Structure formats: structure tokens, C-alpha cells
Amino acid sequence: MKPDLFQAPDYYLLDDLLTEEHKLVRDSARAWVKKEVSPIIEEYAQRAEFPHQIVKGLGEIGGFGPYIPVEYGGAGLDQISYGLIMQEIERGDSGVRSTSSVQSSLVMYPIWKYGNEEQRMKYLPKLATGEMIGCFGLTEPDYGSNPGGMVTNFKDMGDHYLLNGAKMWISNAPFADIAVVWAKNEEGRIHGLIVERGMEGFTTPETHNKWSLRASATGELIFDNVKVPKENLLPNKSGLGAPLGCLDSARYGIAWGAIGAAMDCYDTALRYSKERIQFDKPIGATQLQQKKLAEMITEITKAQLLTWRLGVLRNEGKATTAQISMAKRNNVDMALTIARDARQMLGGMGITGEYSIMRHMMNLESVVTYEGTHDIHLLITGMDVTGFPAFK
Ligand code: TGC
Ligand code: FAD
Numbered sequence: 001m002k003p004d005l006f007q008a009p010d011y012y013l014l015d016d017l018l019t020e021e022h023k024l025v026r027d028s029a030r031a032w033v034k035k036e037v038s039p040i041i042e043e044y045a046q047r048a049e050f051p052h053q054i055v056k057g058l059g060e061i062g063g064f065g066p067y068i069p070v071e072y073g074g075a076g077l078d079q080i081s082y083g084l085i086m087q088e089i090e091r092g093d094s095g096v097r098s099t100s101s102v103q104s105s106l107v108m109y110p111i112w113k114y115g116n117e118e119q120r121m122k123y124l125p126k127l128a129t130g131e132m133i134g135c136f137g138l139t140e141p142d143y144g145s146n147p148g149g150m151v152t153n154f155k156d157m158g159d160h161y162l163l164n165g166a167k168m169w170i171s172n173a174p175f176a177d178i179a180v181v182w183a184k185n186e187e188g189r190i191h192g193l194i195v196e197r198g199m200e201g202f203t204t205p206e207t208h209n210k211w212s213l214r215a216s217a218t219g220e221l222i223f224d225n226v227k228v229p230k231e232n233l234l235p236n237k238s239g240l241g242a243p244l245g246c247l248d249s250a251r252y253g254i255a256w257g258a259i260g261a262a263m264d265c266y267d268t269a270l271r272y273s274k275e276r277i278q279f280d281k282p283i284g285a286t287q288l289q290q291k292k293l294a295e296m297i298t299e300i301t302k303a304q305l306l307t308w309r310l311g312v313l314r315n316e317g318k319a320t321t322a323q324i325s326m327a328k329r330n331n332v333d334m335a336l337t338i339a340r341d342a343r344q345m346l347g348g349m350g351i352t353g354e355y356s357i358m359r360h361m362m363n364l365e366s367v368v369t370y371e372g373t374h375d376i377h378l379l380i381t382g383m384d385v386t387g388f389p390a391f392k
Pocket of ligand 1 (some may be wrong): 099101138144145147240241244321371372373380389
């Protein structure tokens with residue numbers, strides 16, 4: 001793969017809106033990605049293997065629990081810093097950002113928000129350093145966009161719960177030490193349970209043959225009469241709103257992350273357009289390629305402004321689920337369009353692993369599907385503006 005020469009576009013001088021801390025956090029994540037992710041990620045993606053050696057570094061740059069309070073091992077940062085870290089990690093690879101998102105927003109967040117103090121102290125510090133890796137089991141074979149229909153269930157057996165069912169498409173599942181699993185009790189109410197690797201009847205087979213997110217491990221969670229200790233139930237929130245609350249945080253991070261992937265594709269295509277000569281001039285001097293580049297930088301700039309504002313709203317506790325949906329949907333779609341155009345700009349070279357663009361493009365096909373599909377987020381916006389839910 002080519003050396004990482006990335007230069008971040010900042011067309012509307014967004015840096016002026018950031019604090020010194022934001023810039024420090026962003027720059028250290030950027031430097032870490034250049035040093036530890038860019039040189040190896042293509043090889044791991046080609047081999048469809050997760051690069052376990054980066055886990056410790058992800059913890060050190062605040063990639064695990066950036067906004068979780070310091071007393072629990074988190075970095076105690078604000079929502080803009082969290083977003084900037086996601087942007088930089090996904091600039092390297094969406095699969096690496098997935099590991100970070102799942103650990104932070106789908107495992108640490110529910111333990112922090114819905115767990116008790118013993119659970120927080122037992123799990124959060126180890127999750128923050130990467131000593132422990134977690135995964136999040138919501139999706140089932142027959143319930144993806146409609147998680148409320150889930151059939152995974154647990155029964156109260158007096159001194160423990162008995163868990164049965166299956167989850168699929170679970171990021172980090174094949175090597176996770178713990179899983180935050182959403183299941184229905186005998187009354188049909190959804191609760192979160194912490195299931196630990198090694199519990200009898202709990203297996204995590206890997207999902208193979210993915211063309212997307214190849215450097216992230218995906219798998220199933222299978223529960224065959226798993227005895228879960230009662231102290232592993234998250235006590236402080238139940239109902240579908242509990243897992244959906246975690247998704248708000250993860251989707252917000254993805255909105256920033258997608259900008260990173262888009263910036264990398266734009267920057268690569270811009271550089272290539274100045275170097276590649278056809279018909280005795282750089283392809284960047286042709287109107288058709290300039291149109292692509294001009295539209296890319298316009299869309300990246302709009303997405304940056306949207307997401308920065310959303311970060312401010314989140315810092316103030318005012319961001320709504322529908323606002324987060326709009327940003328996730330817009331930014332991932334924007335990144336996919338840019339990846340496709342940038343790939344074309346590189347001609348035949350665009351399909352090789354010499355450049356990051358095709359990997360970003362394939363990764364983004366997962367990003368546009370997980371954490372709520374493109375269609376579901378449109379329906380969330382539609383419901384928000386009309387008042388009519390059109391899902392059912
Ligand atoms: P609905 O009736 O609308 O809501 C059920 C209850 O939940 C409440 N609620 C929320 N609470 C907190 N935060 C939110 N964002 C909430 N959204 C809704 C709601 O008020 C209600 O509460 P209550 O008290 O009245 O019961 O639910 P619905 O069944 O009609 O479904 C709505 C819909 C379709 C929007 C929702 O289910 C949805 O978002 N579906 C998409 C599923 C999804 O995003 N799955 C993601 C799985 S995890 C994943 O993909 C990880 S990939 C990670 C990686 O690798 O990076
Ligand atoms: P479906 O829900 O079957 O949707 C199929 C199509 O129908 C989509 O185009 C959808 O938009 C459309 N559709 C569905 N409902 C409607 C409707 N009402 N109106 C109009 N169109 C509709 N899940 C987890 O729980 N944890 C994870 O860690 C996780 N990681 C993932 C990693 C990867 C690589 C992938 C691909 C998925 C992951 N997921 C995870 C699952 C992901 O959240 C689901 O794939 C997603 O929610 C969509 O569900 P589905 O695949 O069952 O598609």
C-alpha cells in the first residue's frame with residue numbers, strides 16, 4: 001500500500017470552532033492512525049483478519065469510552081472530542097472504528113448508564129484499556145430493523161437466569177470477553193444481560209465470506225440454556241428504549257466516522273488528479289474531474305458543519321434521536337458517494353489495494369446498513385416531521 005500522505009480538508013476553517021483540547025485529541029488520534037493503522041490495515045483486510053495488536057493503542061488514544069468518566073477508566077472527554085476520535089479512526093478503516101464504537105457506545109455506555117456500581121467497577125476500567133473486549137447483541141436472524149420482535153429470552157430460575165436464543169451480525173463477537181445481550185423476560189420485557197465468555201452453552205461462531213468490513217470480526221452469539229448469574233442483569237433501564245439509547249450514542253459517532261472515510265477518499269483522489277497525466281495534462285485539469293472534486297469538498301464541508309453542530313447539541317444534552325438519524329444517514333450516504341466517485345477517478349488503480357478507496361467503499365456498504373439502515377433513518381426523520389410512524 002502507498003505511504004499515508006493524508007492531509008485533512010478544512011474548507012470552512014472548522015478548526016477555529018475547536019478548542020485546544022479538541023485539536024490535541026484529534027491530532028494524537030490522527031498521528032496514531034498514520035503510524036499504527038495505515039501501514040498494516042490493507043493486509044489485514046485482504047486476509048479478513050482483525051489486527052489485535054492495535055487494541056492497546058486504541059485504548060491509549062481514548063478510542064474506548066472517550067466520554068466515560070475518568071473514575072471508571074474512560075477519557076472523560078466531551079462529545080466533540082469523541083466525534084473527532086471516531087473521524088480519525090474511520091479515516092484509517094471503518095472496521096477499526098467499529099471495534100471502537102461497539103466497545104464505547106454499545107458495551108461501556110449501557111454498563112455505565114444502566115448498570116450498578118459493582119458492574120461499573122468490575123467491567124469499565126478493563127474495557128477502557130482494551131484488556132477486556134465487549135460486543136453488543138441486539139440483531140437476530142429474523143429481527144434486524146425490527147429489534148422489538150426479538151425472541152431471545154430468559155427465565156428466572158430462582159438463583160440464576162436461563163438464557164436461550166441467538167443473535168447474528170455481531171461485531172467483535174468471535175473474540176469478545178463479554179457480550180451485552182438484549183433478551184425478553186417471561187413477561188416479554190426487554191432487559192440487558194452481561195454474558196461472559198466461558199459460560200456453559202454460550203458460543204460465538206465467526207461469520208465468514210464478507211466483502212465488507214473485512215478487518216473487523218463479525219459473528220453470532222448462541223445461547224443454549226446459558227446460566228447467567230442474577231448480578232449480571234443491568235438493573236437501571238429496561239424496554240426497547242434501553243438498547244435504542246445506546247444506538248443514539250453509536251450512531252452519533254458513526255456520523256463523524258463517515259466524514260473520516262470521505263476525507264481519506266477525497267484527499268487520495270485530489271492528490272492522484274494532480275499527478276496522473278492523460279492527454280498531456282493532469283486529469284485534475286479537466287472539467288469532469290474538477291466537478292467530482294468540487295462536489296466532494298462541498299459535501300464534506302456540509303457534513304462537517306452538520307456534525308459539529310450536533311456535537312454542540314449533544315454537549316448541551318439537547319440532541320434528539322431524529323437529529324442523530326439525519327446526520328448518520330446523510331454522512332454515510334455522502335461518504336459512499338464520494339468513495340464511488342473517487343474510485344472512478346483513480347481508473348484501474350482504484351480497484352487495487354495500493355490505495356484505500358476501494359476498501360473504504362466496501363466498508364461503507366456495512367456502515368450504511370448497520371446501526372439502522374439508510375431507509376430506517378429516513379423513516380425516523382419522516383416520523384419526526386409528520387408524527388406518523390411508517391415502519392409497520
Ligand atoms: P418504538 O415504538 O418507536 O420505540 C420503542 C420504545 O423505545 C423508545 N425509543 C427510544 N429510547 C431511547 N433512545 C432512542 N433512540 C429511542 N427510540 C425509541 C420509544 O420511546 C419507546 O419507548 P416506550 O417507553 O414507549 O416503550 O419502536 P419500534 O419497534 O417502532 O422501532 C422503531 C425503530 C424502527 C426506529 C427502531 O427499532 C430502530 O431503530 N431500528 C433499527 C435497528 C438498529 O439500528 N439496529 C442496530 C443494531 S446494533 C448495530 O448495528 C451495531 S453495528 C456496530 C458497529 O460495528 O459499529
Ligand atoms: P432487514 O431489517 O431485513 O432489512 C432489509 C431491507 O429492508 C433494508 O433495506 C431495510 O432498510 C428494509 N426495511 C426494513 N424495514 C423496513 C420498513 N419498515 N420500511 C421500508 N424498508 C424496510 N447488530 C448488532 O446487534 N450488533 C452488532 O454489533 C452488529 N454489527 C454488525 C456488523 C455488520 C458488518 C453488519 C452488516 C451488521 C451488524 N449488525 C449488528 C446488524 C445490523 O444492525 C442489521 O444488519 C441492520 O439493523 C439491518 O437488519 P437486517 O440486516 O436484518 O435487514
